[in-house]
């Protein structure tokens with residue numbers, strides 16, 4: 250098996266395939282662990298954790314502590330991010346080495362349907378014959394023509410960990426998951442933030458009640474929202490960045506950050522030459538992640554399915570099982586993308602899984618919705634953070650849990666309970682009859698289930 254790209258999709262596939270007995274080669278041009286470790290999931294959450302710690306210190310008096318200083322030290326922060334990344338890389342490398350997976354430092358491309366060539370850093374090439382090829386080259390931020398990203402004041406998400414100077418005022422363009430996480434990150438580190446929201450709601454794909462909770466928090470923290478405005482030009486004047494919107498509004502700040510989606514990394518793979526079908530650069534796949542050529546699989550962001558690290562990891566694992574014949578013996582289920590839990594690491598955190606209330610109503614489907622606020626919960630009061638709620642969506646006839654949303658502290662952890670329930674057809678009674686730890690925020694789940 251030859252895998253091009255060693256992000257979550259590629260390395261999980263490699264590890265599972267090696268465990269099942271395959272000879273595996275992974276070709277990676279940057280870092281094993283992928284963009285997920287280098288630029289996306291990990292550094293963004295590490296910066297958010299630093300911002301959250303700063304916010305916590307600012308509330309120290311309310312927790313019964315003397316006030317503590319909370320200035321951000323950019324050098325220390327940079328070191329912290331480097332340290333986390335290299336620890337994770339060592340872990341993944343160590344695992345793959347121990348499984349005798351061959352890691353090749355180079356840029357991979359296909360020359361025919363069973364041959365992959367890696368161009369090494371010194372310009373030489375190595376050729377690999379493959380019974381199975383896995384394409385897992387991920388994606389990169391989309392930079393539109395009107396945005397002169399310079400890595401200094403006009404930033405893509407990859408330039409922000411952390412920027413060379415701490416922004417005084419960031420204009421975040423794009424109000425999807427990535428955009429709102431960056432709003433929270435920079436505001437919690439002390440920057441003023443303006444968010445350009447092309448629709449009338451931040452997080453346009455999410456449950457309006459959930460989005461409203463976040464908007465309320467942003468407004469309380471002084472974030473300026475430009476709703477219904479599309480950014481159409483960015484100009485730098487000295488240390489100032491000027492963002493003009495299509496409705497005539499203009500935002501001025503010290504930095505602009507682009508969070509307007511991603512594009513697949515399929516250029517240079519020579520997929521057309523080999524006959525692998527693509528769609529706008531993505532590789533369409535069937536339920537087993539096979540492309541139109543059955544022994545060439547695609548996983549992760551490149552497959553154009555849900556762009557989440559957790560999904561990429563699962564796809565990688567499932568490819569290995571399928572390629573090694575495990576699913577042919579009836580072992581293992583196919584991925585149900587609707588059951589992937591996801592979270593937004595703002596404060597309060599937002600997490601959801603499965604069927605959303607708004608979609609159930611749109612489909613005219615009968616559901617039971619139960620909602621419990623954290624406001625009266627012991628642990629929320631102990632944490633000095635009573636914001637948010639738990640919402641469970643279940644089937645009124647059977648009690649089977651179809652989905653749910655959580656807004657509040659540790660929502661990204663708490664949603665796991667509902668993810669396990671929704672994936673395995675558990676009912677509200679199953680949750681209600683589980684004895685959880687007291688006092689915890691998770692108790693709100695048993696209450697909602699009751």
Ligand SMILES: Cc1cc2nc3c(=O)[nH]c(=O)nc-3n(C[C@H](O)[C@H](O)[C@H](O)COP(=O)(O)OP(=O)(O)OC[C@H]3O[C@@H](n4cnc5c(N)ncnc54)[C@H](O)[C@@H]3O)c2cc1C
Pocket residue numbers: 253254255256257258259276277278279280281282283284285286288289290291293294355356357358385386387388406427514517518548549550551555556557558559560561
């Ligand atoms: C700012 C941000 C934050 C995010 N946060 C989260 C989060 O908290 N949780 C979550 O689940 N998801 C998150 N995501 C999404 C997540 O990062 C991606 O879904 C995930 O990285 C996809 O994994 P992958 O294996 O497909 O690709 P990647 O992680 O992008 O890895 C692909 C690898 O392939 C390599 N590569 C590319 N082309 C070649 C080539 N020709 N030859 C050799 N190597 C090549 C690249 O160098 C890279 O290392 C975030 C995304 C962004 C942008």
